[in-house]
Amino acid sequence: MSVLKIEDLQVSVETEQGTKQILRGVDLTIGQGETHAIMGPNGSGKSTLAYAIAGHPKYHVEGGSVTLDGEEMLDLSVDERARAGLFLAMQYPVEIPGVSNANFLRTAKTAIDGAAPPIRSWLKEVDAAMSGLRMDKSFRERNVNEGFSGGEKKRNEILQLELLKPKFAVLDETDSGLDVDALKIVSEGVNRAKEATGMGVLLITHYNRILRYVKPDFVHVFVAGKVAEQGGPELAVRLENEGYDRFLEGSTVG
Amino acid sequence: MSPAAPALVPVQTRSERLASASVDDFAPVTGLEFEWKFVPLAAVKHLTDGALDGSPTAFGYTESAGTAVEWIDASDARVGSAGLPEDRAAANAWSSVEKVLSIVVSGEPAEELVVTRSHFGSAPRAAHVLVEARPHSSGIVILQQNGAANLAENVEIVVGDGAQLTVVTVQEWDDDAVHLSNHFARVGRDANLRHVIVSLGGRAVRVNPSVHLVEQGASIDSFGLYFADSGQYFEQRPYIDHQAANTRSRVNYKGALQGAGAHTVWVGDVLIGPHADGTDSYEQNRNLVLSEGARADSIPNLEIETGNIVGAGHASSTGRFDDEQLFYLQSRGITEEEARRLVVRGFLAEIIQQIGSPALEERISAAVEAELVAAEGVRG
Numbered sequence: 218m219s220v221l222k223i224e225d226l227q228v229s230v231e232t233e234q235g236t237k238q239i240l241r242g243v244d245l246t247i248g249q250g251e252t253h254a255i256m257g258p259n260g261s262g263k264s265t266l267a268y269a270i271a272g273h274p275k276y277h278v279e280g281g282s283v284t285l286d287g288e289e290m291l292d293l294s295v296d297e298r299a300r301a302g303l304f305l306a307m308q309y310p311v312e313i314p315g316v317s318n319a320n321f322l323r324t325a326k327t328a329i330d331g332a333a334p335p336i337r338s339w340l341k342e343v344d345a346a347m348s349g350l351r352m353d354k355s356f357r358e359r360n361v362n363e364g365f366s367g368g369e370k371k372r373n374e375i376l377q378l379e380l381l382k383p384k385f386a387v388l389d390e391t392d393s394g395l396d397v398d399a400l401k402i403v404s405e406g407v408n409r410a411k412e413a414t415g416m417g418v419l420l421i422t423h424y425n426r427i428l429r430y431v432k433p434d435f436v437h438v439f440v441a442g443k444v445a446e447q448g449g450p451e452l453a454v455r456l457e458n459e460g461y462d463r464f465l466e467g468s469t470v471g
Numbered sequence: 472m473s474p475a476a477p478a479l480v481p482v483q484t485r486s487e488r489l490a491s492a493s494v495d496d497f498a499p500v501t502g503l504e505f506e507w508k509f510v511p512l513a514a515v516k517h518l519t520d521g522a523l524d525g526s527p528t529a530f531g532y533t534e535s536a537g538t539a540v541e542w543i544d545a546s547d548a549r550v551g552s553a554g555l556p557e558d559r560a561a562a563n564a565w566s567s568v569e570k571v572l573s574i575v576v577s578g579e580p581a582e583e584l585v586v587t588r589s590h591f592g593s594a595p596r597a598a599h600v601l602v603e604a605r606p607h608s609s610g611i612v613i614l615q616q617n618g619a620a621n622l623a624e625n626v627e628i629v630v631g632d633g634a635q636l637t638v639v640t641v642q643e644w645d646d647d648a649v650h651l652s653n654h655f656a657r658v659g660r661d662a663n664l665r666h667v668i669v670s671l672g673g674r675a676v677r678v679n680p681s682v683h684l685v686e687q688g689a690s691i692d693s694f695g696l697y698f699a700d701s702g703q704y705f706e707q708r709p710y711i712d713h714q715a716a717n718t719r720s721r722v723n724y725k726g727a728l729q730g731a732g733a734h735t736v737w738v739g740d741v742l743i744g745p746h747a748d749g750t751d752s753y754e755q756n757r758n759l760v761l762s763e764g765a766r767a768d769s770i771p772n773l774e775i776e777t778g779n780i781v782g783a784g785h786a787s788s789t790g791r792f793d794d795e796q797l798f799y800l801q802s803r804g805i806t807e808e809e810a811r812r813l814v815v816r817g818f819l820a821e822i823i824q825q826i827g828s829p830a831l832e833e834r835i836s837a838a839v840e841a842e843l844v845a846a847e848g849v850r851g
Contacts, residue, residue: 271802274794299804307802311795315817324813325803360817377803 219249219286219302221385221417226281228262228269239265241442242281245419247385252411252418254428254453257439258461263421264308266439267389270419271305272298285384300329302384306374306391313361318373319343321361322380329381346379350406368399375406379413386410387419392427404430425457440464484774485710485742490555494566497559506558509736509768511704514649514675518623519560523597525567531587537578537610540586542570543601549573550601553627554655554681561653564623567597574602574612576636581610583828589618593647598624602638606631606659611827614640620648620673628656630664632686637665637827643838644673652678660686660715667826668724670697670705671838677706684711684718684747693722693754695737696822696835698842699765701730708738711754713747722754725822727815729842731764739771739785748779755786759818761811812843 228240239262247253257263269276270283272295283290290298313321322343327333334342347356350372362370371391378386388407392400404427410416420431428436428450436452437444438461445464446452489496500519502512527542543549545568556562574586591598602612608631630636644650650673658664668678682691697705711720726735737756758767771785792811800810819839826832 271798273798294807295798295801296804296806296810299802305802307799311793311799313796313800313814313817315820316813321800321803321813324809325800325805328804328806328809381803 219384219417221247221419222282222284223270224282226266226269226283227279228265229277229279230265230275231277238279239276239442240269243443245437245444247417247419249384249417250411250415251435252420252431252433253435253437254420254422254433255437255439256422256425256453256456258465259423261439262442263439264389267305267387267419267421270387271295271303296328299383304378304381304383304386306378306386306388308390308393310362310370310374312363314363316361317358318361319357322377325377325381343380346376349379349409350376351402352376367394368396371395371399371403372406375403375410379406379410382410382414383416385417385419387421389421390423392422392424400427401430407431425453428453438464485740485772486712486744488557490557491562492551492555492565494559494562497562500559506708509706509734510677511675514704515560515651517595517621518649518651519563521595523563523567523595523623525564525569525597527570527572528588528596528598529590530572531589532585535582535584537576537581537608538584538612539573539575539577540584541573543573545569545571545599547571549603550599550627553601553629553657554683556625556653557681558653560623560651561625564597564599565625568599571599571601574600575605576603576608576610576612576634577605578610579608581608583611583613585613585615587615587617589616591618591620591622593619593621595621596623598622600624600626601629602627602636603629604631604634604636604662607633609635611637611639613828613831614638616640616642616644616650618648619645620650622649623651624653626652626654628654628664628666630656630658630662632659632662634659634662636663637667639667639669639826639828639831640678641831641835642670642673642676642678644676646672646674648673648676650676650678654678654680656680656682656691658682658684658686658689658691661688662686663690663692665692665825665827666694667822668695668697668707669835670707671842673703673705675704679706679708679710681710682712682720683714684720685714687715687717689715690719691721692825693720694822694825695724695726696819697724697726697735698819698839699726699728699733699735700842700845702732704734706736708736708740709754710740711742711752713741713743713750713752716747717749718747719750720752720754723822723825724756725819726756726758726767727761727819728758728765728767729761733765734767736768737770741773741783741785743775743777743780743783745776748777749781750777750783751781753782753784757787757818758789759815760789760791761815812840815843816840
């Protein structure tokens with residue numbers, strides 16, 4: 218069974234005011250097939266955790282480790298981590314002018330698998346995944362994320378998730394900015410991917426509502442750069458009713 | 472023809488710049504003139520000031536239905552119908568040529584015509600090409616340049632009423648080639664010119680197209696693509712002259728630069744004259760700088776002499792590689808090298824897709840790919 222293990226992860230970023238520590242010792246273990254929700258107030262470091270796992274150069278790891286089945290991810294480049302089985306669905310996917318979605322998807326699939334997928338079955342698979350996400354076929358030929366609405370960008374992220382079949386996926390506020398219909402469509406995509414591959418999911422969210430559609434096995438409350446409390450799905454319900462206030466007393470948000 | 476402007480009096484409007492076929496009307500080039508200030512003068516001095524061999528040079532082409540290619544005398548009445556030189560090298564070339572290469576497009580539509588020019592050699596030379604599209608004809612003329620060159624030339628383009636003409640000029644010269652080219656276009660009523668400059672090879676290459684929209688409804692789509700490596704200098708100064716009413720222009724140039732000393736210059740002039748009511752114009756230039764030590768100059772100019780227009784806009788940007796794009800692609804398993812290639816290819820694809828000849832588009836894509844691979848080798 219695959220395991221993604223985060224131990225004592227400490228991460229800083231450079232700001233105009235100097236180096237700022239964001240993650241202050243994060244411990245998390247995610248097993249294959251498990252869904253872990255990370256909830257927390259703005260500025261608690263949730264997105265930093267996502268980007269640090271993926272290897273964004275802006276975030277400096279000061280200490281700790283992230284291992285996938287025992288292999289240290291922090292020593293690997295961004296693309297090596299992806300090929301090892303990590304996936305990050307981004308909150309603000311960038312546009313790549315002049316590169317068609319079809320070309321991008323095929324290039325990524327080839328990179329992840331180490332060989333180009335057979336063309337016929339690949340096209341079928343892309344078509345099926347797109348229709349599952351109610352994406353028009355025109356999105357194949359459009360440039361990556363260019364001119365996509367917020368919701369279309371999120372669907373495109375989940376399309377990649379379904380096609381690239383990672384071992385572990387980090388979803389960074391995939392629910393933010395979606396109306397309820399889009400939220401359902403995106404959630405169904407995540408559930409399909411889980412069912413198809415048995416991947417583990419780290420679901421980062423500010424709100425409880427996506428957890429109605431993507432059921433978490435564990436909920437972690439993230440405050441001031443580390444996990445302040447953890448529990449089962451009932452913790453999310455409690456947070457929805459009570460808010461984050463009780464965690465914030467005596468701690469500095471940052 | 473106006474005499475040479477007195478020294479040190481700046482030309483106030485683009486249309487008042489001196490135009491003359493006589494080299495003596497232009498003062499010797501010092502490098503202080505705006506039109507010469509970026510050019511590596513030592514590399515081009517023999518073209519502005521030296522004697523040029525103006526005899527015809529061999530070229531290759533295949534017979535294409537609806538087109539005719541022949542040498543005509545420089546004294547032919549049609550020569551000079553699209554414009555006159557505006558700099559000393561162009562005037563030097565104009566007065567040096569014995570024969571003019573005439574290309575006539577008369578088909579409705581004509582077959583694609585490719586004229587391959589690869590026998591100029593390294594001695595200083597002058598050349599003159601006259602492309603004419605007969606009224607209501609349509610066609611695509613590709614001027615493909617290869618090999619050695621020390622060449623000053625003028626290319627005239629006359630687009631008859633209602634004609635649809637595409638002219639593509641591809642510079643894939645040898646590394647030490649020098650090429651100064653002025654294109655003059657005259658676009659007739661309801662006619663369209665699509666003009667594409669592709670510069671990939673040569674030491675110093677300058678292609679300056681001046682396009683005059685002289686009849687109502689005339690339009691120009693002006694595109695450019697350049698990829699400068701270490702030590703290469705590429706310049707282009709598109710000038711769009713809206714003279715008549717309801718004329719339309721779109722100018723879009725994109726360049727990539729890689730390596731120490733790579734230098735590109737784009738100066739885009741758009742003049743909307745007093746009688747050009749209903750003009751619709753937009754020009755832009757975008758540069759992608761791929762490494763340290765490269766320099767891109769980008770200068771858009773817009774002169775408007777009538778208030779009654781549909782639109783006039785310009786944009787210019789010169790940027791480094793977007794790290795967020797790289798991160799995004801790499802986070803999907805794509806290696807950094809391949810991600811860079813994808814982004815640059817995508818950046819330039821917008822222009823390549825406009826060429827209008829599938830075979831040439833494919834070949835230019837491959838050539839850009841080769842540039843990228845070579846550039847990676849340099850970067851190590």
